[in-house]
Amino acid sequence: MSKPIQNSSAELANRLITQVIQACKNKTLKLEQPNNIETVCVSHIKRFMERWTADPEFQNQVAVEPYKTIARYGLKVDPEEIRPLWDLKFLKEVGERVPISASLRQWHEFFDESRVCELMQSIASSSSEPRFKAWRERQIARTRSQFKKWLQDTLVHAPVCFELSKGCSVGCWFCGVSAPRLGDIFIYNQENAKLWYEVLELMKEILGPAAGAGFCYWASDPLDNPDYERFCSDFHEVLGIFPQTTTAQPLKDPARIRALLKLSRKKGCLLNRFSILSLKMLNQVHEEFSAEELTLVSLALQNKEANKIKANAGRARERNLNKGEEDNEFPEQGTIACVSGFLFNMVDRSVKLISPCNASDRWPLGYIVYDEGTFSDAHDLKILLERMITDNMPLTVRPNDLINFRRDLKYESLTDGFQLSTKFKTFKFRHEPYLKELGEVIHKGGKTAEDIASIFEKHGVSPAYTFHNLNLMFERGVLDDEPKPKVVKS
Numbered sequence: 001m002s003k004p005i006q007n008s009s010a011e012l013a014n015r016l017i018t019q020v021i022q023a024c025k026n027k028t029l030k031l032e033q034p035n036n037i038e039t040v041c042v043s044h045i046k047r048f049m050e051r052w053t054a055d056p057e058f059q060n061q062v063a064v065e066p067y068k069t070i071a072r073y074g075l076k077v078d079p080e081e082i083r084p085l086w087d088l089k090f091l092k093e094v095g096e097r098v099p100i101s102a103s104l105r106q107w108h109e110f111f112d113e114s115r116v117c118e119l120m121q122s123i124a125s126s127s128s129e130p131r132f133k134a135w136r137e138r139q140i141a142r143t144r145s146q147f148k149k150w151l152q153d154t155l156v157h158a159p160v161c162f163e164l165s166k167g168c169s170v171g172c173w174f175c176g177v178s179a180p181r182l183g184d185i186f187i188y189n190q191e192n193a194k195l196w197y198e199v200l201e202l203m204k205e206i207l208g209p210a211a212g213a214g215f216c217y218w219a220s221d222p223l224d225n226p227d228y229e230r231f232c233s234d235f236h237e238v239l240g241i242f243p244q245t246t247t248a249q250p251l252k253d254p255a256r257i258r259a260l261l262k263l264s265r266k267k268g269c270l271l272n273r274f275s276i277l278s279l280k281m282l283n284q285v286h287e288e289f290s291a292e293e294l295t296l297v298s299l300a301l302q303n304k305e306a307n308k309i310k311a312n313a314g315r316a317r318e319r320n321l322n323k324g325e326e327d328n329e330f331p332e333q334g335t336i337a338c339v340s341g342f343l344f345n346m347v348d349r350s351v352k353l354i355s356p357c358n359a360s361d362r363w364p365l366g367y368i369v370y371d372e373g374t375f376s377d378a379h380d381l382k383i384l385l386e387r388m389i390t391d392n393m394p395l396t397v398r399p400n401d402l403i404n405f406r407r408d409l410k411y412e413s414l415t416d417g418f419q420l421s422t423k424f425k426t427f428k429f430r431h432e433p434y435l436k437e438l439g440e441v442i443h444k445g446g447k448t449a450e451d452i453a454s455i456f457e458k459h460g461v462s463p464a465y466t467f468h469n470l471n472l473m474f475e476r477g478v479l480d481d482e483p484k485p486k487v488v489k490s
């Protein structure tokens with residue numbers, strides 16, 4: 001007898017969680033011996049790449065005198081062994097026959113961020129709530145046709161995340177989610193700790209192990225909350241995973257950061273991140289923390305010299321608009337949102353159902369808000385979440401649903417059907433003249449699923465067959481499910 005879907009996906013998620021923790025333990029064992037030759041090798045190549053990416057002056061110096069420069073920066077790497085990383089002329093000469101040294105291979109295997117991302121994606125997709133699981137898969141199908149492949153591949157579509165403060169103290173000019181100034185903080189007092197634990201248990205009850213792919217910041221910096229570590233420890237206790245941390249304040253309290261990194265490694269967290277806002281900050285971080293200490297900490301290099309394009313969302317988008325740059329329908333990156341699920345703010349006990357999109361006038365923060373509400377306690381929250389799931393996550397098209405194609409898709413009629421496309425993807429529905437007519441009716445808009453089924457029934461097509469085809473489109477994420485703008489009454 002086959003197992004119920006819920007159980008098998010939960011088992012898979014549990015296996016993945018064990019795998020993540022084991023992988024971390026293996027790495028941690030090496031990290032706890034800072035003189036371990038592999039640790040030294042991978043951490044110093046990683047540091048070389050950080051400096052190389054962030055600092056054009058370093059690039060110039062390496063090109064002229066590689067050995068001296070590397071010694072000056074205290075890097076324990078042999079420039080010859082890592083030549084493919086820095087010598088473009090050499091790369092051109094060797095073409096596809098790039099020699100990969102043992103140390104480069106070790107570095108790549110040890111610090112494989114994409115592997116961590118894939119594991120988290122697998123855990124996130126294992127929800128035991130079938131309606132949530134199908135809804136999230138439709139969101140992923142939608143974003144696959146809206147985002148560049150590199151962005152789509154790195155999006156976890158995490159099912160849940162928690163803000164533990166109102167706003168953020170850092171105030172980055174480019175903040176993609178326009179975090180407001182830091183306000184109240186969700187302190188770990190008796191009442192809040194109880195609520196927190198109950199909320200985590202509820203998320204586990206609703207989403208299963210998939211909830212472990214969540215994290216505890218959004219338009220907030222984790223270190224603004226003095227009790228962040230305690231919340232993370234509860235998260236780990238209930239959901240089995242120690243949540244990943246990204247902070248732009250690694251220098252605020254180095255002793256605290258060291259303790260947090262140690263705790264997170266001990267609990268099996270594979271990767272954390274520091275946001276680096278300036279070259280000066282990179283210098284200070286490299287001064288404060290050894291390469292070995294940061295082996296499992298990815299540096300997000302946001303300093304201007306790194307020349308990284310900022311996502312066109314939130315404050316960066318506002319700045320672009322002020323400079324007269326209009327939204328590009330297909331930007332390099334139009335969002336920093338990575339949640340398709342529930343976004344909590346624990347201070348005001350609010351929750352939103354969100355999913356990433358390219359920022360626009362309608363969704364300036366780079367995510368669609370499908371629903372939102374507030375709660376007073378876990379019982380209240382359960383009712384709210386169940387209502388959101390029922391309203392927003394049907395498993396199939398409902399008779400009264402208004403059926404339209406997504407507004408960003410280009411509709412084209414074909415001789416035996418129709419196609420819908422964006423710059424990145426084309427969806428074809430064809431090989432049947434009936435589909436051509438169905439496409440036309442949907443394209444004209446304004447009809448419910450029931451209306452459409454009855455139009456075709458008059459021409460001998462069973463309603464069941466029309467619903468079957470509508471459901472195919474629904475699953476592929478081409479039907480419009482965006483909430484309609486609220487009409488403001490005058």
Ligand code: SF4
Pocket residue numbers: 168169170171172174175176177178179218219220221248
């Ligand atoms: S980018 Fe992060 S650290 Fe910077 S203001 Fe936004 S939330 Fe705060």
